[in-house]
Amino acid sequence: MKSRKKIALILVLLAAVLFGAMLLATAIGAVHIAPLDILKMTLNKLHLAHFDPTWRAVEEAIVFQVRLPCVVGAALVGAALATAGSLFQGLLRNPLADPYLIGTSSGALFGLTIAMIFLPATLSFSGFGITSIAAFLGALGAVFLVYTLARIGGRTHVVTLILAGVAVSFLLTAISWFLLDVMGELHWKAGAIYGFLWGQITAVDWSQIAVLAPIIFVGIILATFFAFRVNAFSLGEEGAAYLGINVERDKVLLLGIGALLTACAVCIAGLIGFVGLVIPHIIRLAFGPDNRLVLPASALAGASFLVLADLLARTILAPTVLKLGILTALIGGPVFLYLLLRYRREYAF
């Protein structure tokens, strides 16, 4: 167990890294805009100073309307996925748990497919495309279904939960692809599915952030607040019960928080692998398994990681945009392997 002071220090450092990453990601993009101009227009925008514009109006629109929402979106998605991942790993006592383990990804895919069949693609509500909303609802619906299925006699066994999650995932994925396969007119929408499966943060709107950021913030804060209970779950459910934890109630609560965070992330970016699975492990390798640190540190590290991965996705072949999910695995994989080899003997889960 680390002292509070040390935890605070680590978190402040990680927050500083995140801030730096976001600054960098705002300064660099497919289009070159002088960093000094960006600084000046930001100070103008915040009413901290007034500089006469030496930049074009279009450059200001690019920074504040196009680039910054994507950077903030990437940070939110990274934080949400990494927090949900560490929650699920702790709660389900399974190092392979990722935010999508209990049905979110397939549920989102299913929702997306249904929306494509029955609703016009151009429908949207307050900045959200119909596909995003369908994915969000599908993700939450699938988790609810898995939980209901796994609940036997008022109790939900962790193993049953994981197995039900896997089975429902396969089922929903199969139904989705079946529909996409047999409905000829859906073939041409395969591009949308492809974008969804590999994740993408290219067109985030401030109005989306205004809706989702509060949910994600509250989710992360609640998760951190309940970190002690996640620690208790690592002793197994009996052990947790001996510590005075209301196991069933807390399980629902923590699963709910994780599922909501994941659904928010899916809603913004589609499916982005790797972040939720591996960032919590990297944090544990580096700082130990105490969830009071792992949860908030994963959120900050996940956010920084995704902001940087998105920066690379936008800039490596600019103005071509690469699929974000490919980048996260390409960068994160080697980093994780390196840490795994280096800390092999000290790893505790």
Next chain:
Amino acid sequence: MRRTWMPISILLIAALLASTIVLAALYATKPTKSELLAGLTPAEAATMSALAPVLAFSPEDVPGEVGGEPFIDDLGREVFVPGASSVESIVCLHPAATETVFYLGAGDKLVAVSNAWTGDPWAEYPGGPGEYESWITTPEEVDNEIEQRVWDVKDLAAIPAAVRVTPDAPYTLNPEVTLSPQNIDGDPLLEGYPDVVFVFSDTIEYAAGIEELVPVIVFFPLSLEDVLYDMTVIGKIVGKEAEVANLIEEIKADLLDITMTTLIEPRPKVFLETGYYWGTIYTTGSGSIVSSLIYLAGGDDIGTAVSSGAPSISPEYIVYEAPDIIILAHLFDTPDGVAGRPGWDTIPAVVIWQADPDEGIYQLTVEEMDQITRPGPRIVQGLMVLLGIIHPELS
């Protein structure tokens, strides 16, 4: 041991990553424009490099002869087509090839065509928008004529997605036709096979496994001259060499005429969007057929910044480049949606559209999308569609 292996494995992984990125970068690098074009503006150079190979194209340079020298298809495969001077039966899974066969007056050689791929009734040869009536009397006649020619293969569905009937595409042919060799009774080489199969690279899987039995020509046109090349191959195979030579001369003359009128006009910046999926924007990319058509129609395509191999394009680049005209060649978004994308309200095309919804942002109809994307005899119509948008006063 572990201490020695670790750095090696990490080096290996790093090398793998580095080579992936370098390969991707090489692949995406645009070919440099020829030195000869040095004195022109980039847009003029792009126009010339699209038009010059078209004008230089000659059907006589296309290798291949039925029963003689092998044809070379778009994938570079050598395909020997047996026969006396032309083939008698064709299975065609490529709509532009179907249109070409009909245009050349050899539609009676088609025994099966495909309507799969995009969901729109591909190969709408009999009912195309007003264009084919002159060659074909009625769709029923065509259907009857071709149904008599469908060979006798029963209860088979090895390529159901490629050859099938849907209620809204009544002109598609018999669904019972299959290309799968193991389903044929008797000696497959004597009867039950077409003389040649035309496939598009997207549908190549449907022709897998039959190459030893039937000549398969794969079409994958990437440029305007590829379109002419493919037409010539088809013309030779169906024994309509004079007709195809005429068609190509007509197309060349039309493309040249239109380019000459647009060359001296001011050149608006054009962005043509082919897809908008999950926030990702797609365009056709540098050197593609559609991009070439935009240049010939007198526009300056900002989508040339990306290679045609990796055509997703950054929204901030589009905002920065500030196109005067946005063309939506898909139905995933509306002009309303485009105007509402974050930061896009600064783009001239959007400002123009907000003042007058008939200008600035144009959404193509399905027919127009077919015309600009179908690499067949209607390519000039596709150019006219773009001309009507980019320079309406000239069309």
